[in-house]
Amino acid sequence: GAGVSQSPRYKVTKRGQDVALRCDPISGHVSLYWYRQALGQGPEFLTYFNYEAQQDKSGLPNDRFSAERPEGSISTLTIQRTEQRDSAMYRCASSLAAITDTQYFGPGTRLTVL
Amino acid sequence: AQKITQTQPGMFVQEKEAVTLDCTYDTSDQSYGLFWYKQPSSGEMIFLIYQGSYDEQNATEGRYSLNFQKARKSANLVISASQLGDSAMYFCAMSLEGGSEKLVFGKGTKLTVNP
Numbered sequence: 001g002a003g004v005s006q007s008p009r010y011k012v013t014k015r016g017q018d019v020a021l022r023c024d025p026i027s028g029h030v031s032l033y034w035y036r037q038a039l040g041q042g043p044e045f046l047t048y049f050n051y052e053a054q055q056d057k058s059g060l061p062n063d064r065f066s067a068e069r070p071e072g073s074i075s076t077l078t079i080q081r082t083e084q085r086d087s088a089m090y091r092c093a094s095s096l097a098a099i100t101d102t103q104y105f106g107p108g109t110r111l112t113v114l
Numbered sequence: 115a116q117k118i119t120q121t122q123p124g125m126f127v128q129e130k131e132a133v134t135l136d137c138t139y140d141t142s143d144q145s146y147g148l149f150w151y152k153q154p155s156s157g158e159m160i161f162l163i164y165q166g167s168y169d170e171q172n173a174t175e176g177r178y179s180l181n182f183q184k185a186r187k188s189a190n191l192v193i194s195a196s197q198l199g200d201s202a203m204y205f206c207a208m209s210l211e212g213g214s215e216k217l218v219f220g221k222g223t224k225l226t227v228n229p
Contacts, residue, residue: 042219
């Protein structure tokens with residue numbers, strides 16, 4: 001496809017379960033970003049990759065959150081032992097390369113932890 | 115640390131009129147980028163316009179223009195000839211050159227265009 005895709009679009013899980021959220025960036029885009037957006041707020045940075053290298057994970061809230069991009073394309077954000085406070089929209093974005101290149105966002109995954 | 119402030123939680127405009135959405139930013143860096151995104155009720159994040167800190171001219175993209183005042187650290191979005199489809203949340207964001215490349219977002223402004 002032409003844009004950033006994310007799956008699943010909606011995920012409902014029970015507290016304590018692990019979830020894996022997938023992002024497929026725009027073809028050829030080097031940089032990939034994960035953000036979390038609470039209702040009524042702007043997105044907040046979680047982590048980002050250049051190719052397969054995780055360059056910054058300062059936004060990951062705790063060690064239950066991890067991300068990988070093993071082949072420099074598709075990325076997975078994993079949340080272990082989910083808690084209700086993890087409920088949010090998780091957004092992925094990609095950009096061609098350089099710092100001021102525009103980040104294009106995917107449709108997001110709405111995560112609900114019961 | 116950089117910060118984006120959007121002081122207008124909600125704005126109303128009449129169809130076909132122009133509207134300005136405010137954004138101020140705080141950074142000690144000299145090189146940075148400023149972005150505006152639109153989020154309609156469907157939830158997507160749509161890129162609208164970009165302004166680099168060294169750009170001397172204000173950015174324009176169709177009906178969108180960015181009123182960049184560097185000394186005042188403001189990057190207001192101007193939408194001309196508003197349309198009903200412009201009703202949405204609008205987010206201002208900043209990235210730092212040479213930094214982590216993350217975008218820092220404001221809290222957004224909800225724009226409603228009335229017929």
